[in-house]
Amino acid sequence: MTSVENRDTRGARRLGLRAFAGALALSALVHPSLVAAQETRPTPQSSTGAATSGTPTPGIGAAGIATRADEMSTSAPAVASDPTTTATIAPNTFPVDPLADPDVLPLDDDIGRQNLRETRLDDPTAARIRRDALDAEDGTGIRLGSMILRPSISQKLGTEREKSGDVKTNRTFSETGLKGTLTSDWSRHELNVGAEGAWQETLSGTDNDKPRANIDARLRLDLADDTIATLSGSYNFSREDSDDPNAVSGARVQSGVHQFGTGLSVERDFGVIRGSIAGDFTRFQYSDAKLSNGSILERSDRDRNRYTLSSRLGYEISPALTPFIEGTVGRIDYDEAVDSSGYRRSADLYGAKAGVAVDLGEKLRGEIALGYEHQTFEDARLAELSAMTVDGNIFWSPQDGTSIDLSLDTSIDPSTTAGVNGATIHRVTAALSHDLRTNLVARLTGGTTFTNYDGNASASDTTAYLAGAGLTWKVNRYLDATADLAYERTNYKTGTDNSTVTALVGLTAKR
Secondary structure: OOHHHHHHHHHHHHHHHHHHHHHHHHHHHHOHHHHHHHHHOOOOOOOOOOOOOOOOOOOOOHHHOEEOHHHOOOOOOOOOOOOOOOOEEOOOOOOOOHHHOOOOOOOOOOOOOOOOOOOOOOOOOOOOOOOOHHHHOOOOOEEEOOEEEEEEEEEEEEEEEEEEOOEEEEEEEEEEEEEEEEEEOOOOOEEEEEEEEEEEEEEEEOOOOOOEEEEEEEEEEEEOOOEEEEEEEEEEEEEOOOOOOOOOOOEEEOOEEEEEEEEEEEEEEEOOEEEEEEEEEEEEEEOOEEEOOOOEEOOHHHOEEEEEEEEEEEEOOEOOEEEEEEEEEEEEEEOOOOOOOOOOOOEEEEEEEEEEEEEOOOOEEEEEEEEEEEEEEOOOOOOOEEEEEEEEEEEEEEEOOEEEEEEEEEEEEEOOOOOOOEEEEEEEEEEEEEEEEOOEEEEEEEEEEEEEEOHHHHHHOEEEEEEEEEEEEEEEOOEEEEEEEEEEEEEEOOOOOEEEEEEEEEEEEEO
16 A cells, blocks of 8 residues: 555544544533433443442543443444433443532532531520521531530629518619530430529629529430430529518528429320320429528428329321320329428329420421319328419511510419418410511510419419510620510519519620
8 A cells, every 4th residue: 555545544544533532522512411320320230241330440531431322333342221221331431420520519418417417596495496597607606526515604784673562672783694505416316405594692782682593404316217215304493582472481581492303205206196205303402591580491391302204195187287185194202201380292193185286397386285283182181283274385486587485384383381282373474586687686575473272272372474675786796785674563362562673784795
């Protein structure tokens, strides 16, 4: 063959290779879905039995990975067709890792997590939605491994004016508060710990300090088969109010009430049926009261333990509506079998209620129930105590930046008065929060408490009212300025009414 013919043959081959490469590139551009399908679908075995690997091989480009069957070179080995795919892959070639493709969207880090990542909880003792996007994304908090700690400290200056009949007292005081939440950021299970406390010191006027503390911890365990177990523990401290029927008349310092609690609950879904069982233990412990003459009055005869076992059964009509019934049995045991008045106040208790739980997401959720509670005392001289109960909590957010929290509660409070079995307490409270601006929040609160005694003790019935207003100015992500005004009034069926006005201003530093 002559040199001219050789040159022409080589030129024809170059043109053919260039044309083939151009057609291959054009096919990838015109049919990107075919390339994507080959990158993400498992590759069938070839006719020789060799399976392709999911690991890319260095030196193999995207253009040399896959083509349509009708564009395969005649020199390539035959590949078995898969009727469920639109393309094939030749043996010894490998798909591109999807994460290496710039056109593939990055994967969400939360995929595969049973829990979404930790969100900001303003109230450690209850599960509340994120009502403020600014708070939810401000990045506050201290990360401790897989936990996030959000501490805050507040300092307030307040004035209080109290009126009981014709007697008026005033005081000026400072209040130092500590608050913190510790929340897990786990892919499974969840731990929430919240703590809050305040200490008052009277600067001038009548000494009437009211310290308080509260700790609540909950561990949720996500078990198999739609089963959830929850472990809880709590502690609460408060000073008994001087206008409480069980308070010591004329005492300079009332008894402090320590309340310890722990519990275990297990919940499980059986399709549209939801069942749960819970056991709770609560201990009440009272410190001594200090009388006006300086002597001490022991109050340990009121110390007691409360055990309850509850079971609930619900039927899910829809994801947003679940009616339920609940039954409770329990026991109250006093440390001292006989109190200072000679009565045996240990008792058995029973309760039942029926209600409905509503969950419409962030806009409306909660539950409400009607029921009956009965308490039988060991001492036959004490009449059985029964009460109709109304319990519930409704959270409503009519618009962004506005939330309303309504709470209903019924409880039985044991008495320390000779011959009196106890009182039924019905309480209703409401709290409104509204964002006037992104950094200015207005708050309104209100509540009413009815305390009713049986029989001859009904003369001790009381009705208490509470109204309050406040403002929170978010100076920056680490500092808030607050102002609060509250009014409380207690009306007695027989006796002198009592009213209190309290005003507070302060600063809160948070992290």
